[in-house]
Amino acid sequence: MYQLSMGLAYFRANTHLKSSTFELFFRKPPFGGEFCVFAGLDQVMSHLANFGFTESQLQYIRELLPEADDGFINYLRNLSCSSLTVTSALPGSLVFPRVPLITVSGPLGLCQLLETTLLTLINYPTLIATNATRFRLAAGPSPTLLEFGLRRAQGPDGGCSASKYAILGGFDGTSNVTAGWIERGLKVSGTMAHSYVMSFRGWEGYGGAEDFATEVREVRDVKWPGTNEGELRAFVEYAQCFPKGFLALVDTYDTMGGVYNFCSVAVAMGRKGLKPVGVRLDSGDLAYLSRECRRVFNEFKASYPALEFWDGLQIVVSNDINEEVLVALGKQEHCITAYGIGTNLVTCQAQPALGCVYKLVEVEGEPRIKLSQDIEKVLIPGRKRCYRLIGSDGSPLLDLMIMEDEAPPTPGTRILARHPFEEQKRCFVTPTSVVPLTTVVWKDGAPQIPYPTVEDGRRRREEEVEKCREDHLRTHNPTPYKVSVSHGLYKFLHKIWLEEAPVVELS
Numbered sequence: 001m002y003q004l005s006m007g008l009a010y011f012r013a014n015t016h017l018k019s020s021t022f023e024l025f026f027r028k029p030p031f032g033g034e035f036c037v038f039a040g041l042d043q044v045m046s047h048l049a050n051f052g053f054t055e056s057q058l059q060y061i062r063e064l065l066p067e068a069d070d071g072f073i074n075y076l077r078n079l080s081c082s083s084l085t086v087t088s089a090l091p092g093s094l095v096f097p098r099v100p101l102i103t104v105s106g107p108l109g110l111c112q113l114l115e116t117t118l119l120t121l122i123n124y125p126t127l128i129a130t131n132a133t134r135f136r137l138a139a140g141p142s143p144t145l146l147e148f149g150l151r152r153a154q155g156p157d158g159g160c161s162a163s164k165y166a167i168l169g170g171f172d173g174t175s176n177v178t179a180g181w182i183e184r185g186l187k188v189s190g191t192m193a194h195s196y197v198m199s200f201r202g203w204e205g206y207g208g209a210e211d212f213a214t215e216v217r218e219v220r221d222v223k224w225p226g227t228n229e230g231e232l233r234a235f236v237e238y239a240q241c242f243p244k245g246f247l248a249l250v251d252t253y254d255t256m257g258g259v260y261n262f263c264s265v266a267v268a269m270g271r272k273g274l275k276p277v278g279v280r281l282d283s284g285d286l287a288y289l290s291r292e293c294r295r296v297f298n299e300f301k302a303s304y305p306a307l308e309f310w311d312g313l314q315i316v317v318s319n320d321i322n323e324e325v326l327v328a329l330g331k332q333e334h335c336i337t338a339y340g341i342g343t344n345l346v347t348c349q350a351q352p353a354l355g356c357v358y359k360l361v362e363v364e365g366e367p368r369i370k371l372s373q374d375i376e377k378v379l380i381p382g383r384k385r386c387y388r389l390i391g392s393d394g395s396p397l398l399d400l401m402i403m404e405d406e407a408p409p410t411p412g413t414r415i416l417a418r419h420p421f422e423e424q425k426r427c428f429v430t431p432t433s434v435v436p437l438t439t440v441v442w443k444d445g446a447p448q449i450p451y452p453t454v455e456d457g458r459r460r461r462e463e464e465v466e467k468c469r470e471d472h473l474r475t476h477n478p479t480p481y482k483v484s485v486s487h488g489l490y491k492f493l494h495k496i497w498l499e500e501a502p503v504v505e506l507s
């Protein structure tokens with residue numbers, strides 16, 4: 001309604017066709033960090049391609065906006081994104097405050113109508129991709145990270161976005177089947193819950209292979225005759241159902257008893273030439289219990305050395321894991337090989353919203369500025385070009401915004417980079433290479449790049465994280481990354497600022 005109301009007022013004022021430019025950017029990185037991982041462009045591109053109003057939507061808008069006349073409704077009826085040029089960062093890129101992630105140029109009315117949609121399509125995907133990247137950085141490169149969050153997500157749609165963009169951010173798989181169905185190629189996996197284990201008590205009604213169950217019980221009785229019988233039955237049934245995918249939840253009654261039950265089934269499977277997958281721990285001290293699991297696996301390895309799978313068994317842990325728990329586990333000795341993470345990942349509990357904004361910076365070639373008492377909120381006016389200046393070690397030195405008509409920075413040439421608002425903060429920089437931060441992604445009614453896939457984003461994130469200095473990426477008190485403007489843009493910004501700010505009269 002926000003956008004439609006302005007749309008009508010622009011139409012009445014006959015300014016709806018004026019050429020304009022809007023920029024989408026964030027001012028403060030989330031989670032107390034220094035960076036975001038850009039995501040959501042795939043959905044933006046598909047929105048641009050499909051943008052339009054149906055007759056029934058137009059009818060509804062007439063009801064909502066009694067001020068709308070036939071002329072306005074006709075204008076909406078014929079709207080499409082063919083008159084827009086959109087430039088954007090590419091998914092998986094590391095992005096920093098105030099640098100435009102998406103720039104939309106075209107008729108004012110149309111650009112305005114896109115505001116809320118573009119923000120909702122970028123804010124959450126970028127937030128979750130950033131959260132997932134931080135979880136990956138905290139966990140290190142080797143463990144498997146599984147997204148388990150659909151049950152706690154902000155609705156089914158939020159849950160599917162979470163699954164997809166968590167994978168872009170470095171997760172390996174999701175338990176969300178709908179996400180895998182929508183986005184073919186996402187790895188989908190699931191283990192078992194306590195309810196499954198709890199549903200069995202003893203062996204009454206057992207219809208599986210008798211010799212298998214007998215063998216499992218014999219192995220168990222040698223090691224620890226007192227383990228829970230219902231749990232053992234649950235594992236035996238599951239192993240027969242999933243001869244290649246036996247991963248047992250071991251903490252329903254007593255974690256170590258569960259591990260012995262698992263190993264007993266594993267021995268009987270091994271004798272049939274089958275390979276069990278591992279265990280999942282869902283409570284208690286996950287570091288300690290993972291070491292205990294490995295100790296029991298080693299004990300069984302000593303007793304059954306002919307079976308070759310003991311060293312490769314997975315130890316999956318879950319239960320309210322967040323970034324802090326991952327950091328804490330990183331400092332302890334443990335034998336965890338995989339993490340299942342739900343609530344804290346998908347709800348981004350540490351910071352549930354990213355504050356990207358969408359601001360008008362130019363109309364009919366004239367810059368526009370929004371002033372604020374809060375200096376951080378003062379808008380950098382005019383259309384700009386943005387570059388990442390790379391140093392001799394391949395890591396980014398700073399991001400630089402220049403005015404559209406300025407000469408781009410070139411490798412080997414020394415230039416002055418300035419903080420946009422603090423006059424004394426400036427530096428000379430001689431980049432080894434210069435990378436443009438945005439690409440034209442939409443023009444003349446057609447996409448200008450192939451539709452971005454999750455895999456593209458994942459790869460780009462990996463490359464960019466690899467190149468970035470660790471102190472910019474660290475969890476606590478990261479080193480600020482310099483986002484700067486050229487001397488020309490600095491002068492321009494402050495000139496426009498003075499022109500627009502009234503001089504107060506005191507008496």
Ligand SMILES: Nc1ncnc2c1ncn2[C@@H]1O[C@H](COP(=O)(O)OP(=O)(O)OP(=O)(O)O)[C@@H](O)[C@H]1O
Pocket residue numbers: 282283284285286287288318319320321322325328329332
């Ligand atoms: N070794 C560890 N170091 C740091 N944090 C841990 C460690 N082990 C577990 N945690 C975390 O500590 C918290 C334990 O929560 P809580 O005490 O409610 O669980 P629990 O009682 O073990 O399990 P549940 O309530 O599910 O039966 C979880 O957030 C878990 O991820």
Ligand SMILES: O=P(O)(O)OC[C@H]1O[C@H](OP(=O)(O)OP(=O)(O)O)[C@H](O)[C@@H]1O
Pocket residue numbers: 148149152282318319320321340341342343344
């Ligand atoms: O803890 P999360 O990061 O959200 O990960 C997913 C959790 O969801 C399931 O348990 P659920 O929370 O349904 O039950 P529980 O807390 O009683 O184990 C699962 O066993 C994990 O513990």
Ligand SMILES: O=C(O)c1cccnc1
Pocket residue numbers: 148149175189190191192193280318340342
């Ligand atoms: O597959 C699992 O183990 C799983 C999936 C979702 C939530 N909790 C656990």
Ligand SMILES: [Mg+2]
Pocket residue numbers: 319320
């Ligand atoms: Mg729980």
